[in-house]
Amino acid sequence: MYEGDWLKDRRHGYGILSKISEDGNIRKVYAGDWAEGRRHGFGSNWYKNGSYYEGTFRKNKRDGYGRIWYKCGSGYYQGAWSNDRYHGEGIFVQENGNLYEGQFINGKKEGRGVFYHFDSHQVQKGRWENDVCVNSTIEDIDYHRQSSLYPTLLRIPRINNQAVPHL
Structure with missing residues (x-):
């Protein structure tokens, strides 16, 4: 389920993507900027395993500056990202x-x-x-x-x- 801006039949601008489970519960997946149907710009992403990321995206991947809290306090990273991986200066805190x-x-x-x-x-x-x-x-x-x-x-x-x- 998507609620937000569109351009040429694609998510573009600000929008919120949610998933509806078989039992009818709604789980927010992503809220933030979109470009040509992909997460692009600043946004927040909630992962199915319970982890949470906020920061910049580029073509659907974490890229730029961001931070992630891993599920149940099992770690935290803050810093530079490239192509969905830690890349550059950063801080990682273990559980x-x-x-x-x-x-x-x-x-x-x-x-x-x-x-x-x-x-x-x-x-x-x-x-x-x-x-x-x-x-x-x-x-x-x-x-x-x-x-x-x-x-x-x-x-x-x-x-x-x-x-x-x-x-």
């Missing part, structure tokens, strides 16, 4: 509260980033390739370390960045 802030390419962590391990109160700064950290430093987050869910047994010492004299 347990841990957070990655950095670069993404084709939906995966790729490039420089910072991962906050709030469950162990540590911060990891480094470089990721294909969703895997390949080089990083990890240090304790000083505040409330004793209240972390999984604290490390020993404190991680701070790195002293002073130049070493040549002998």
